Amino acid sequence: MKILKMAKHDLDFFASVLPAFGEVYAPVQRGKGFVFDKPSAWSEVRMDYTRTILPPKKLLLPPRETTFSFDPDQGFTDNLAEASKPVVLFGVHPYDIYGLNILDRVYAEAKFPDPYYIARRRATVVIGIDFVPDDKHCAGSMNADFVDHGFDIFLSDIGDDYLVLVGTSRGDDIVVKSGCLMQPATEADFAEYKKRSRIRRDSYKTKLELGDLPEILEMEYNSKVWDDFGARCLSCSSCSMVCPTCYCFDVTDETELGNRAGRRIRSWDSCLLRTHALVAGGENFREERSSRVKFRFYHKQRGFVAEYGRPSCVGCGRCVEVCPAEINIITVIETIRGERDGISSSAPASA
């Protein structure tokens, strides 16, 4: 891996070379929140954003995408050309890059590789930046606050400069294209990086212990706490929508008016919804709300660990931010470990 540095005041020059590599998406403000969007001017880009409402997943696995269209005369036409349009995703935090790496395991490296995801991932340049954790981030505990792959370039704040990690040959192309902006990094820069890395690691306000969590989850499988969470859960699916590693989808067909042509559409789904485990004949494998809340956390923290060797939570804090019922990675892990007495004193009684 090549390590260079670039002056912070040169960032907008650096940004001006990016459109040559694809349509640029970067963190910009929306309301009080942030989103990855096409900035109309570089001054809109917020290098200090906390987290975006939706993770970068939205660009690689769109909330609703047409995978192919069909026509009785012409057969079907896939949408891979659309999925292959080059994109530059600028300003991705390390836990979100980790999230993409987890999606890679499921969508690109698993038994049935997904052509649409792979096309988009290949067409997407990822430029990471580091961040200052707030009280909802627990990426440190999830071992997702540093990444060693999954990006083309990674920028770390070292004061007046960014330390520039070049992760791929495509990243190197961008470096070459940005010409004299990049300088060799010095010993002093590395020392500054190490100092800041330490400060960042120590600045997490939320720490969760993952060590024996799969075992504790095993012990607590029949615990009453799941009924309490089930009684609170609204099944609104917000947690799944904003999760960088929730990857379930539903597939539907839409026909055109008056003929038999149409489209096949893939949309995000959620295991918190009643229909997720509903099958033909009306049988539902997870009829109870409590079993759905439980399923979500067992999948993230136990099932995924068994299959892929690490939990699929990256500690981004989005579920902490959006769940109206405060059922999130922090409250659930602390409750299940017996380190917290439920969510609120006035929780509705379990049904």
Added chain:
Amino acid sequence: MKPKIGIFGLSGCWGEQIAILNCEDQLLDIIGAVDIVDFLGGSSVNDAESRLLVSFVEGSVANAREEAKIRQIRERSDLVVACGSCACFGGVSAMDAPFERPKVIETVYGSNGPIKSWDIGPHRPLSDFVKVDLAIPGCPMETTEFVRAVSALLNGDMPLMPTYPVCLECKMKENECLLVQRGLPCAGPVTMAGCDARCPSHNIACIGCRGPVEEANMASIEQIFGDKELPKEQIKLKLRVFAAPVLDRTEERG
């Protein structure tokens, strides 16, 4: 021969019929695919006798005359589609459900008002009287859902209606959460989606016009409203505006 369809309005604001006429980009495709033979809101010449493949009916049933009308529509139609929240749940005019109608009329129009003699009973959804094959809720229903329904029904299919709450579509549109982040009384978590989070996308809290989701967790959302210092009863009152009969029956069942 093109399949014949009818479009009817009972007690309501005729908003669904206007929504249908507003499908401007698809109107030619619609009349290319079906023959609209009975549609008082769109034509002064109507055929009230023919057999119909589909009847789209908006509005609630408010008296014996409308009950007879919906039964007659059912009899001449292969499929009956309830359009809009009045037809699906009773709608706004069913809000008075727990009160006695004469008392409500007296409160509104005074004791000497002429309105007392009107033949208007409680407003009830179509499904209280006849079998409804498909319900498209909304106030008014979304034109996209209407067009999708026509297209699916012509292919011999039922369109897939959303069963999930507004939050799913609201998150997909990457809106800031009005309930959690702004503390506004948003009914999104317990309201049926399908509107693409129309109101929250304009920073207006969901008013629940598409009716409650099947498993609306009222106890929890009331609790959450309370925690946010919003009046707890507000969420139920909001949902009752459009779907009082449904909520009252759910409560009776416990």
